Amino acid sequence: MSTTAVPDVAVAPVDEGFWTRTRKVGLVLVALGLLATVLFGALATDATARFTLSEDAAGAALEIHGTFGAVLFGLITLAAGGAMLAGPPKRWFIPLLAMGLVGFVLSFLCWQVSDAPAGQNFMPLVNIVRGTFLLALPLIFGALAGVLCERSGVVNVAIEGQLLMGAFSGALFGSISGNVWVGLVAAAIGGSFISLLLAVFSIRYLVDQVVMGIVLNLLALGITGFLYERLMQTDAARYNSAPRFSNWEIPLLSDIPVLGPALFRGNIFLYLALLLVLVIHIGLFRTRWGLRTRSVGEHPTAADTLGVKVLGLRYRNVIMAGAVAGIGGASYTLALFSFTKNMIGGKGFIALAALIFGRWSPTGALLAALFFGFADQLATYLGAINSIIPGQFLAMLPYLATILAVAGLVGRVRAPAADGKPYIKG
């Protein structure tokens, strides 16, 4: 056997030498900082960039001279990159990275806002924050569904289908019954239906989970599209006019500047999403159920040996995940729009990206979803001020970020060890 000891060439980040991960990221930040300082600084105009604390140009605002702001924030990014190149202690990594990225974004915004057509040199922060959360909502629900599934070892590529089915059944049964709560329950059941199929086929019939997820997405697309054309298009008043949840204002909290109107005057789905993040986080890391779920996702054999019912737990979690995603789908049809064919349009896959980018944790998923929601909202804003940056490139950002993340360029992401592996007892 000694002769066949071939070194592993594919993956082996052993001795990194001078170029540690911190230094590599530092180098990237320095490049970004230079880009921001020189390019954004040069392109920014003399106009004052105003970040208003309201929904329009009026009211109090944070103001900064366009060129000055772009250069200043670019230099901050540069400084963060430089500090990282110096090789600081490990605990400085996250703060410096955050500082660098925030500086880059602000520099970019200073350029864009100052460069906008005259009279539009302002960015209404309330709109931006509210839009970010609104666009992130289905992503949060979807990513949480992914967390529940994948933490217990079942890959969930069917998030898209679960969201779609939830949106559809929420709209359908909400319309027929005329009751939002019936719609909400129906949406959860609709999402669970897709989940149930995923669970049965991947746990009992051992079908590859990624394959099953892809096929279920198509199935959900087909079924909802088919029934949409047959029922909703022919009789929209009866089948596609679900009542909608109204916005609930939370006293006191809704008076906080910027965050108040954006966050605490939302509908039930916003509160539900934030609550679920908290509940699932505590559940996963502080309760017996969470410990069992994680052990089943990491090492099912060991869990089984200790008396955890692996398959039962997986069934339960996958079906719960479907309910969560189903409610996420209803956040469209029971609050914003009426159902249309393929209305989720790839959000399920961004949710999957958020799950991976957030490293399979509820809080990480929330942050990633907000980041992606912000990119989406920014694209809308830039479109409104006729920016030269095409919205499509901002829309690519979540996907690019995820590729960089899994390639190990921005820290290492690691899935639960038994994710996607069916458990066969014995």
Added chain:
Amino acid sequence: MTTHPQPGSPDKEPASEEQAARTALGNTERAEPASTATPTQERRPTLGRLFLENLWAANTFTVTLLSLVLAMVVGAVLMIISDPKVLATYAYFTARPTDALDASWALVSKAYANLFKGSVFDPGATTLTAALSPISETLTYTAPLVFTGLSVALAFRGGLFNIGAQGQAIMGVILAALVGFLLPLPPGLHLLVAVLAGAVGGAVWGFIPGILKARTGAHEVINTIMLNYIAVYFLTWLIVQNGVQDPRRTDAISRRVDASAQLPRLFDDPLRAHAGIILAVLATWAVAWLLNRSTLGFELRAVGANPDAARTAGISVTRTYVLIMVFAGALAGLGGSQMVLGTTAAALTPLVVAQIGFDGILVALLGRVKPWGVAMAALLFGALQAGGNRMQSYASISLELVTVLQALIVIFIAAPALVKAIFQLRAARAARLQTSLAKGW
């Protein structure tokens, strides 16, 4: 616990059907021990009896056929429950069941009859053109699916799950179209360059997840999903750029591909079948040769079966992963290029490649990831598409039903144990039905 003991199987074709069924069913019920194993020893069966026995055994063909039947049954149920008039007859089912049955039969039979007439043969056709039309439509839809199906199947055999056929097809269609309307080349050569450009576009998009997998271990499923969407956004951005967008239009549509870069048609004008289907057959043959006869194919299968063993045997896993994805991408890119070079469309639109990449995954699974199987599966899917169009216009049953049927067929195929249980099939002796890889991220 992931790989159940399997005495020295050199090929990745995993557990035999019998094993899979045993493991799948073993959780709840003990399989009746060897009840099917020894009837042949007692009396030499007649040929007819043997045929019948095999027909009702869980072999590839029977399971595929029964999956199709099951999918159509579910489809029929969907049609009935979504038709308020027919559904109303079920309200008094106990009083007069014939009403409900008649109405259901009329609805379902009309839909499926049109599905058949639109894809295979219309008995009411009077002219030769009308008689050939269904086949021509079927072949038109089949050609790109063969390519994307082969793309997914090839990667599968190398142990990689290429969900990115959609994105690769998009990059293929972009480059093919750009060559098609930007480069002024003589006839013949123009087509050749356009087709090759399509392959290059797909290959580049396949190379990225390949090299990331080989270098950093990043999972190709995640990366290919992400690249699909990046390609979509790139396409929607590109279409509205100067020089690409049709100058006479304000909506998102590009200029038309020159006639010199279009694939020649097989029949006369109203029939749409084009030379893409011939390329598809050639590609199938080439992939079959590559997989089964070439050194690269051997290395590819070895890496797919067990990358560690392959590495120990001196095969460069890194290089093989990259090559697999480049080839898979090129195939998907070729499939995509047909969407503008063929007769489906001649200009880029945001939805120009439709679903061919995702359908390719289904086609590959249905074809049991074997080249000729993929070609047959693509033919079935092409027929469903072509028939679906007629079903939509003649029986006013939404084309979406075809998506449902396709997904259901593959679900049933992927779980042969389920089909076996439903129809009480015998266990076939040498059938290999499991296509799943079950690797996770």
